[in-house]
Amino acid sequence: MGKTAINLDSVIARNDDIVAGFVDADFMMMSIETGDYYQSNQMGAEIWEILESPCTVAALCDILESRFKATRDVVEREVTTFISELAAQDIIRITE
Amino acid sequence: MSQRTEYRHTLYGLVVSSQIACPQLYKYDGNAPPDVIIEKGMVADIVHPGKYRGFKFEASEHEVMIKTDTIARMLISAGSHIFIQPYPESSDDDVRMLLLGWGMGALLHQRGILPLHAASVVPPTDGPCMAICANSGTGKSTLTAAFLQRGYRLLDDNLSAILSGDKISILPGCPELKLGEQSLELWSRDWIREVPTSPCRDKISMLLPKHFEKNAQPLGSVFILSTGDSLRGRIKTLRGSEAFFLLNQNIFCYRFAVGMGRPECHFETLAKIANRTPIFSIELSRPRPHPDRLAAMIEDLVAVNRI
Numbered sequence: 001m002g003k004t005a006i007n008l009d010s011v012i013a014r015n016d017d018i019v020a021g022f023v024d025a026d027f028m029m030m031s032i033e034t035g036d037y038y039q040s041n042q043m044g045a046e047i048w049e050i051l052e053s054p055c056t057v058a059a060l061c062d063i064l065e066s067r068f069k070a071t072r073d074v075v076e077r078e079v080t081t082f083i084s085e086l087a088a089q090d091i092i093r094i095t096e
Numbered sequence: 097m098s099q100r101t102e103y104r105h106t107l108y109g110l111v112v113s114s115q116i117a118c119p120q121l122y123k124y125d126g127n128a129p130p131d132v133i134i135e136k137g138m139v140a141d142i143v144h145p146g147k148y149r150g151f152k153f154e155a156s157e158h159e160v161m162i163k164t165d166t167i168a169r170m171l172i173s174a175g176s177h178i179f180i181q182p183y184p185e186s187s188d189d190d191v192r193m194l195l196l197g198w199g200m201g202a203l204l205h206q207r208g209i210l211p212l213h214a215a216s217v218v219p220p221t222d223g224p225c226m227a228i229c230a231n232s233g234t235g236k237s238t239l240t241a242a243f244l245q246r247g248y249r250l251l252d253d254n255l256s257a258i259l260s261g262d263k264i265s266i267l268p269g270c271p272e273l274k275l276g277e278q279s280l281e282l283w284s285r286d287w288i289r290e291v292p293t294s295p296c297r298d299k300i301s302m303l304l305p306k307h308f309e310k311n312a313q314p315l316g317s318v319f320i321l322s323t324g325d326s327l328r329g330r331i332k333t334l335r336g337s338e339a340f341f342l343l344n345q346n347i348f349c350y351r352f353a354v355g356m357g358r359p360e361c362h363f364e365t366l367a368k369i370a371n372r373t374p375i376f377s378i379e380l381s382r383p384r385p386h387p388d389r390l391a392a393m394i395e396d397l398v399a400v401n402r403i
Contacts, residue, residue: 019360019363019364021363021364021367022367022371023336023337023339023340023366023367023370023371024335024336024337024339024370024371025336026336026337026340028337028340028363028367030359030360030363031359032357032358032359032360033357034354034359035350035353035354035359037340037341037344039337
């Protein structure tokens with residue numbers, strides 16, 4: 001899977017062609033465009049909720065740092081990797 | 097509709113007016129205007145430019161055009177019309193199979209009703225119904241026959257139409273069961289001898305109006321059958337994404353929904369079913385259990401899980 005390079009100043013937003021919801025404890029997302037399904041973990045669900053409004057990667061990290069009680073460098077590393085993968089699948093979009 | 101013989105039926109909660117005779121469908125004697133009109137006649141090669149091209153079909157937002165090699169050309173439009181042009185060499189059975197299979201499958205997608213490739217039956221206790229998903233050849237119809245012999249009523253043998261609202265319900269389909277010759281040999285009891293039968297392609301069609309459930313029923317459980325290679329079968333309770341994905345694989349003609357650009361219309365229904373309904377996968381042993389034994393096993397599962 002290819003990865004899209006992003007940085008902390010990148011502004012990210014939901015792809016409007018994705019519908020999402022919980023099935024039991026699993027967070028599912030589906031592309032209206034292709035009919036493909038994706039399954040994500042709790043962090044994916046939290047990121048999707050936060051991205052109801054577009055925000056920068058840095059702002060996203062701020063929120064997740066407080067929710068998950070992890071160190072800042074761990075959060076930034078995990079979030080940027082995860083966001084890159086979501087962007088590569090066109091689940092989220094990088095707007096700036 | 098042009099001046100031809102009109103046959104009126106109810107199917108999946110819809111009043112259907114058809115120029116194609118489908119004697120297996122439940123007859124409608126009321127005066128309500130039809131929800132669906134089926135017309136027989138010429139179907140233009142491309143009525144509207146197809147946005148999406150798939151296996152033997154093309155689709156745009158509100159239409160699906162199906163073109164098979166030997167049976168018919170069919171246009172399903174806006175969830176309310178089916179235009180069908182049978183080829184001269186096709187048989188009536190083949191035309192009905194296509195119409196009531198792919199044709200109705202596409203129409204249900206257009207109407208936002210989820211079609212599952214499943215048989216569905218209602219227990220004699222009038223409890224919630226169960227849906228039995230399985231690929232063709234796995235033994236779905238044979239198992240359905242076993243349940244009917246236990247006093248269950250039939251909603252449909254092949255396509256279970258799911259209506260999602262406050263509750264999840266299965267709509268009454270067609271009072272017909274199709275069994276292979278080998279499956280018929282399993283049954284020597286009287287009820288099967290009393291049922292009118294007729295050959296239908298490589299199977300025997302049985303019309304079962306006395307065993308048919310005419311009203312929508314709440315969905316209580318889903319069983320997904322598959323063939324196995326082991327002497328030992330396996331039963332598994334499905335949850336979360338595993339349940340979701342397996343259900344998705346059993347959507348009837350899912351490619352039509354994708355082609356019309358509306359795969360998301362079933363996302364919520366699938367999630368609701370996976371969240372609310374007990375779902376089990378049953379990998380059958382090889383050789384397969386007798387359908388009576390399989391039906392008894394499923395009844396035990398329902399009882400143990402208090403469904």
